[in-house]
Amino acid sequence: xxxxxxxxxxxxxxxxxxxxxxxxxxxxxxxxxxxxxxxxxxxxxxxxxxxxxxxxxxxxxxxxxxxxxxxxxxxxxxxxxxxxxxxxxxxxxxxxxxxxxxxxxxxxxxxxxxxxxxxxxxxxxxxxxxxxxxxxxxxxxxxxxxxxxxxxxxxxxxxxxxxxxxxxxxxxxxxxxxxxxxxxxxxxxxxxxxxxxxxxxxxxxxxxxxxxxxxxxxxxxxxxxxxxxxxxxxxxxxxxxxxxxxxxxxxxxxxxxxxxxxxxxxxxxxxxxxxxxxxxxxxxxxxxxxxxxxxxxxxxxxxxxxxxxxxxxxxxxxxxxxxxxxxxxxxxxxxxxxxxxxxxxx
Amino acid sequence: xxxxxxxxxxxxxxxxxxxxxxxxxxxxxxxxxxxxxxxxxxxxxxxxxxxxxxxxxxxxxxxxxxxxxxxxxxxxxxxxxxxxxxxxxxxxxxxxxxxxxxxxxxxxxxxxxxxxxxxxxxxxxxxxxxxxxxxxxxxxxxxxxxxxxxxxxxxxxxxxxxxxxxxxxxxxxxxxxxxxxxxxxxxxxxxxxxxxxxxxxxxxxxxxxxxxxxxxxxxxxxxxxxxxxxxxxxxxxxxxxxxxxxxxxxxxxxxxxxxxxxxxxxxxxxxxxxxxxxxxxxxxxxxxxxxxxxxxxxxxxxxxxxxxxxxxxxxxxxxxxxxxxxxxxxxxxxxxxxxxxxxxxx
Numbered sequence: 001x002x003x004x005x006x007x008x009x010x011x012x013x014x015x016x017x018x019x020x021x022x023x024x025x026x027x028x029x030x031x032x033x034x035x036x037x038x039x040x041x042x043x044x045x046x047x048x049x050x051x052x053x054x055x056x057x058x059x060x061x062x063x064x065x066x067x068x069x070x071x072x073x074x075x076x077x078x079x080x081x082x083x084x085x086x087x088x089x090x091x092x093x094x095x096x097x098x099x100x101x102x103x104x105x106x107x108x109x110x111x112x113x114x115x116x117x118x119x120x121x122x123x124x125x126x127x128x129x130x131x132x133x134x135x136x137x138x139x140x141x142x143x144x145x146x147x148x149x150x151x152x153x154x155x156x157x158x159x160x161x162x163x164x165x166x167x168x169x170x171x172x173x174x175x176x177x178x179x180x181x182x183x184x185x186x187x188x189x190x191x192x193x194x195x196x197x198x199x200x201x202x203x204x205x206x207x208x209x210x211x212x213x214x215x216x217x218x219x220x221x222x223x224x225x226x227x228x229x230x231x232x233x234x235x236x237x238x239x240x241x242x243x244x245x246x247x248x249x250x251x252x253x254x255x256x257x258x259x260x261x262x263x264x265x266x267x268x269x270x271x272x273x274x275x276x277x278x279x280x281x282x283x284x285x286x287x288x289x290x291x292x293x294x295x296x297x298x299x300x301x302x303x304x305x306x307x308x309x310x311x312x313x314x315x316x317x318x319x320x321x322x323x324x325x326x327x328x329x330x331x332x333x334x335x336x337x338x339x340x341x342x343x344x345x346x
Numbered sequence: 347x348x349x350x351x352x353x354x355x356x357x358x359x360x361x362x363x364x365x366x367x368x369x370x371x372x373x374x375x376x377x378x379x380x381x382x383x384x385x386x387x388x389x390x391x392x393x394x395x396x397x398x399x400x401x402x403x404x405x406x407x408x409x410x411x412x413x414x415x416x417x418x419x420x421x422x423x424x425x426x427x428x429x430x431x432x433x434x435x436x437x438x439x440x441x442x443x444x445x446x447x448x449x450x451x452x453x454x455x456x457x458x459x460x461x462x463x464x465x466x467x468x469x470x471x472x473x474x475x476x477x478x479x480x481x482x483x484x485x486x487x488x489x490x491x492x493x494x495x496x497x498x499x500x501x502x503x504x505x506x507x508x509x510x511x512x513x514x515x516x517x518x519x520x521x522x523x524x525x526x527x528x529x530x531x532x533x534x535x536x537x538x539x540x541x542x543x544x545x546x547x548x549x550x551x552x553x554x555x556x557x558x559x560x561x562x563x564x565x566x567x568x569x570x571x572x573x574x575x576x577x578x579x580x581x582x583x584x585x586x587x588x589x590x591x592x593x594x595x596x597x598x599x600x601x602x603x604x605x606x607x608x609x610x611x612x613x614x615x616x617x618x619x620x621x622x623x624x625x626x627x628x629x630x631x632x633x634x635x636x637x638x639x640x641x642x643x644x645x646x647x648x649x650x651x652x653x654x655x656x657x658x659x660x661x662x663x664x665x666x667x668x669x670x671x672x673x674x675x676x677x678x679x680x681x682x683x684x685x686x687x688x689x690x691x692x
Contacts, residue, residue: 007631011638013620013646016359036607036631043608044627052623261382262389274359277398281390285353285382292357296642300359 001026001058001233002303006035007051010238011296012303014052020273020300021307023055026233029102030062030069030093034086038104046106058109058233061098061140063133063154064214067116067186075115077132095139103146111180111213112140114154119188126158129183130167141174150177152211158183159192161199168203178209181229185214194223201227218247218309222329225313226322237306241299244287248305250332253280255298260284267301271308275301347372347404347579348649352381353397356584357642358649360398366619366646367653369401372579375448376408376415376439380432384450392452404455404579407444407486409479409500410560413462413532421461423478441485449492457526457559458486460500465534472504475529476513487520496523498557504529505538507545514549524555527575531560540569547573564593564655565679568672571659583652587645590633594651596678599626601644606630613647617654621647 002009002017005028009017017025027047032038044050047057062080066073072083079094095113102110113136115129133156144151153171157163171179181200184193197212204210211231212224221232237247244255248268253260255267263280275283275297286294309329316325348355348363350371355363363371373393378384390396393403408426412419418429425440441459448456459482461475479502490497499517503509517525527546530539543558550556557577558570567578583593590601594614599606601613609626621629621643632640655675662671 006635006637007628008635008637008639011357011642013362013639013643014623015620035635036627040608040627040631044610044625050625050628052628262386264390274361277360279390279396281382281386282353282396282398285386289352289354289381291352291354292638292641293354293359295638296357297359 001231002237003028003233003235004051005031005235007032007041007047009299009303010242011292011299012238016274016300017053017303018055020303021311022303024058025051025053025055026058026060027105027107028062028065029059029098029105030065030082030091032059032105033062033091033101034084038101042104042106048107056109057107059102059105059107059111060213061102061111061113062093063111063114063116063182067118070118075132077135079113080115095136096143099140099143099151103144103149107149109150109152109178112137112151112153112176114156114182116156116183116186117158119158119183119186119192121158123160126156126160127163130156130158130163133182134167134170137171137174137176141176152176152178152180152209154180154182154213155200155204156183157196157200159188159196161195164196164199165203168200172203172205176208178211179204180211180213182213184212185216185220190220190223193220197224197227197229201229204228218306219330219333221306221309222313222326225310226326232310234306237302238299241302242295244294244298246298247302249309249329251334255280255284256287268305271301271304273301273304347577348583349374349579349581350397351377353378353387353393355645355649356588357638357645358584362620362646363399363649364401366649367657368649370404371397371399371401372404372406373451373453374408374411375405375444375451376411376428376437378405378451379408379437379447380430384447388450388452394453402455403453405448405451405453405457406559407448407457407459408439409457409460409462409528413464416464421478423481425459426461441482442489445486445489445497449490449495453495455496455498455524458483458497458499458522460502460528462502462529462532463504465504465529465532465538467504469506472502472506473509476502476504476509479528480513480516483517483520483522487522498522498524498526498555500526500528500559501546501550502529503542503546505534505542507541510542510545511549514546518549518551522554524557525550526557526559528559530558531562531566536566536569539566543570543573543575547575550574564652565676567652567655568659568675571656572668572672578656580652583648584645587648588641590640590644592644593648595655595675597680601626601630601640602633614651617647617650619647619650
């Protein structure tokens with residue numbers, strides 16, 4: 001899922017988003033609550049209609065902002081009390097209000113409120129956040145009023161295998177329509193993430209969507225699919241795109257590098273996106289000249305790459321050659337980063 | 347012609363530019379000379395190919411930057427000596443170098459180098475700049491090496507009717523493929539512009555393109571067409587778009603105004619552009635939230651509006667009802683500006 005934080009995939013018009021092959025978009029409850037407010041989204045016919053999207057949508061619950069805006073939030077069993085990052089006003093996010101806000105925003109899938117903490121953290125804190133998230137899961141389910149909206153529970157437990165397993169088992173006893181693995185990609189390394197996933201996945205039902213939140217790099221996605229993850233969201237395609245970091249099937253490309261001046265080849269041969277109708281040299285020029293079109297086109301390319309990546313994974317599963325495809329894709333991801341030692345940055 | 351200063355219509359991918367109905371794009375010689383340099387554009391196959399445009403292109407000569415960057419330029423009969431607005435390096439723009447640079451940039455139409463000054467200015471200065479522009483016109487023609495590139499002469503003469511007429515008559519004795527009216531939209535009012543045009547147009551041949559440079563607002567375009575102007579370029583559609591000022595057939599709309607919060611209607615009913623698939627309320631939200639997509643979509647809408655405007659003018663000429671259409675369009679341009687007294691700005 002491309003991330004449409006404020007009901008906009010940054011810089012990319014919704015028609016171009018659809019052309020990337022994206023099926024579902026994610027938006028952020030905390031941010032939409034502040035601007036334009038869930039009432040405005042509701043009056044406009046709900047999130048999808050508000051942003052002109054015809055596919056399904058999902059909202060996170062604000063739990064991630066408990067982590068990312070930690071300096072402005074106080075967490076108790078009752079909920080998370082924020083100071084707005086915009087004007088300092090008080091925002092009271094409880095399981096009940098997180099559900100109420102998400103029901104008004106009206107995505108197809110809502111997420112339970114969870115308590116996300118940075119990693120590594122002491123086991124006692126991880127356990128406390130995990131237990132709190134479970135209690136909040138039950139309160140979120142109790143607060144539901146919209147039968148037409150799905151709700152996913154979120155596994156917590158940091159890097160503690162037994163806590164992850166306990167969290168997953170408890171959540172699966174609750175009537176969620178899907179399950180997410182949360183609290184990763186918050187400072188732990190790739191091996192730690194893999195271990196946490198390995199401890200969690202056996203306890204999640206294969207017949208319901210399993211969603212790894214906020215992940216990740218292409219290699220993270222490839223590896224997570226191999227253990228059964230079905231859904232992802234990540235800001236990397238657009239955020240990296242805005243910073244001239246381009247993803248390809250042979251690794252990343254830093255477009256500002258001098259070696260791409262005058263490079264007549266597209267970012268990636270065979271990519272059908274509008275950016276790949278241009279040369280790397282032209283796109284580099286856009287970034288060096290500070291032209292807005294650079295970030296726009298780079299974002300579109302990266303979104304397209306991510307969709308092509310998961311599409312290849314999906315096809316390889318159906319064709320029964322996932323293991324081989326995974327190996328090839330992972331190997332290829334390493335190539336260009338080394339090749340890029342070709343020239344100095346400017 | 348939408349303006350693609352640095353070989354990019356700001357924020358709008360080239361496919362979307364084509365969808366606005368635009369037939370021809372303008373780029374700026376001075377800016378492309380600095381970034382990425384005419385050699386880079388040349389090596390990429392010329393301006394159109396560099397930016398992925400399949401239609402015709404035009405480059406200005408740098409004459410406008412003599413005016414807009416006046417503090418950094420010293421003009422003599424020899425040419426204009428600039429200090430780069432980027433790094434202070436010296437740029438020597440003479441009629442000969444302006445032609446050589448434009449020939450390497452490789453647009454379909456090049457413009458002579460002219461001396462643009464602000465208005466009002468004393469008659470003696472206007473006369474001097476006009477005479478100098480004529481001398482440069484002859485030197486530009488003498489410097490031409492590419493028979494496949496058209497070149498237009500540029501009428502100067504400020505607001506002095508006799509100087510405009512003299513400039514136009516002299517230029518028309520020279521073998522240019524088209525003629526431009528320059529040095530307007532630089533501080534004079536609409537009446538003064540109309541008077542300068544009236545003094546010029548009778549002296550320009552109707553069987554060659556007549557191009558009013560850097561103009562303008564919808565009403566300026568409507569009025570200029572009525573006296574025979576065939577071509578325009580202007581940054582207003584994109585620059586205003588980036589600032590949330592939207593053009594419609596019933597006047598302008600300042601999208602940040604509070605009265606558009608929750609407004610479910612599109613910017614303009616019947617407009618086929620991607621912005622008009624959204625509500626005014628959504629687009630206003632994008633601007634208030636600082637989302638890049640706001641400027642992108644507003645630019646696309648304004649470019650589409652300008653193309654629809656000239657398309658209506660063109661059709662009315664062919665249908666023999668131009669005078670009536672002009673009257674209606676001008677009257678309608680006044681409406682919304684008054685209606686907009688609906689709410690305070692925020």
